[in-house]
Amino acid sequence: MEDSTSSNQSCERNEPVRSRWNPKPEQILILESIFNNGMVNPPKDETVRIRKILEQFGTVGDANVFYWFQNRRSRSRRRQRQIQASLSAVEVGGEQSASATSSRGGAIQFHTSTANVGPLSISFPMAATAPSSYLLLGSSSSSSSPGGAVGNANDGLFPFSGQMGLPQVEQNSSISSILCSSPTDNANLHYQTGINIALAQVPKIICANIVLNYK
Amino acid sequence: MEDSTSSNQSCERNEPVRSRWNPKPEQILILESIFNNGMVNPPKDETVRIRKILEQFGTVGDANVFYWFQNRRSRSRRRQRQIQASLSAVEVGGEQSASATSSRGGAIQFHTSTANVGPLSISFPMAATAPSSYLLLGSSSSSSSPGGAVGNANDGLFPFSGQMGLPQVEQNSSISSILCSSPTDNANLHYQTGINIALAQVPKIICANIVLNYK
DNA sequence: AGAGTATGAATGAATG
DNA sequence: CATTCATTCATACTCT
Secondary structure: OOOOOOOOOOOOOOOOOOOOOOHHHHHHHHHHHHHHHHOOOOOOOHHHHHHHHOOOOOOHHHHHHHHHHHHHHHHHHHHHHHHHHHHHHHHOOOOOOOOOOOOHHHOOOOOOOOOOOOOOOOOOOOOOOOOOOOOOOOOOOOOOOOOHHHOOOOOOOOOOOOOOOOOOOOOOOOOEOOOOOOHHHHHOOOOOOOOOOOOOOOOOOOOOOOOOOOO | OOOOOOOOOOOOOOOOOOOOOOHHHHHHHHHHHHHOOOOOOOOOOHHHHHHHHOOOOOOOOHHHHHHHHHHHHHHHHHHHHHHHHHHHOOOOOOHHHOOOOOOOHHOOOOOOOOOOOOOOOOOOOOOOOOOOOOOOOOOOOOOOOOOOOOOOOOOOOOOOOOOOOOOOOOOOOEEEEEOOOOOHHHOOOOOOOOOOOOOOOOOOOOOOOOOOOOO
16 A cells, blocks of 8 residues: 555665565655656656655666656556546436546546545755755756756746656645755754654655645 | 456467457567577568467467567667666766665666576477478577677578667577477477476566577 | 555557 | 557555
8 A cells, every 4th residue: 555654664774685666655755746746757867867866765776767657657547537437427327428538638636646645745844965856846946957958948847858648737736845855864854744644664764754734 | 456357368278358469488489589589670571470480379460479579679678778877877976886775786677587497498399390480590509600700690590681780689598499380280299398387477488399598 | 364455567559 | 669558467565
């Protein structure tokens, strides 16, 4: 389950076997944030950057990131289809009704995506010095895309060069900003409000706090 | 949830429904052999011939063969790229491995297909007269490579009309020869040795009839 | 001690 | 040839 609350999750902390990648809560959070922010299908170069960021919290490869998005997109779409299907059940006797399905374009509407957390907005205290910090949504500060990459027109700050094939944002959440500080310098992280999701077994430090507001 | 009810995966032996082609181990072996022998991009006519051969082991269409090679090529290239990339990662921060990190070599794990069986050698009886027998000859150990020049493995006898744009042979196995006889006139197709590995569900690794030495 | 499920990984099939 | 989607296999994790 995604809940991941508490308990174990054998990361690589000192694991003997590593068969398949097991994303840590922080990593999931980040990925989820990116996804929910609209980047549902990051182009390759973005994938690499994302991977680097995630690496702060644990071993991960580009392929893992790639697969993650692919699966996320896929399952998200499928869930949607299902929901929609069951909704249309209301009018069974009818005719074609919604049969056509939304195919790729369905209008997704909000709904829980990540399982238990629900719409949320995470905000990290500021981390300042992380080797590479990501900043989602935000306003200013255009990301200094190295290499000048894509001047992305979207006012956002997310490179966003790709094509996002999904209606995106399947939930109303709005992340205000996320910064990842290096796990090693956990220095300034304080719980600010409520929820504080699972993150539980987090490596031990950091990032375990995030403020999320339901909205 | 995704269990999908049946674990089916099988073949056509008694199929309920078959939507997508599910290559059998023997078929995979053959395809793999051909590919590893240098023919990474068979021209149309070759594709047809290959299909016929594969058909001895199960239903398959030209398109399947075509797709197979296409995907194989594509993924092979990608894997290659990944590996390459991760290797070069060793000089970024300045500290090599330390980054800890990537353990795993930072690398992605794309399973390599061949790994678990260990040295093995499967061998098939040689059946000589199949309607259309394919014979791949590897450049393997046997001295055949004259001059040892770069010579691609093609010294063999494979038509080889295509262009092979790949480095080819990404795995260590070297097939020395493969003959496919029609199961229907099974006459001479008997699994002869014990090994006969799992063919079972083995998606990767292959085996069936062929003499291959892991090296 | 399993059953059930969430999800990482692999791969056939398209599409551009 | 590159990308992407759908399906499926395999496994980690949870719950009873």
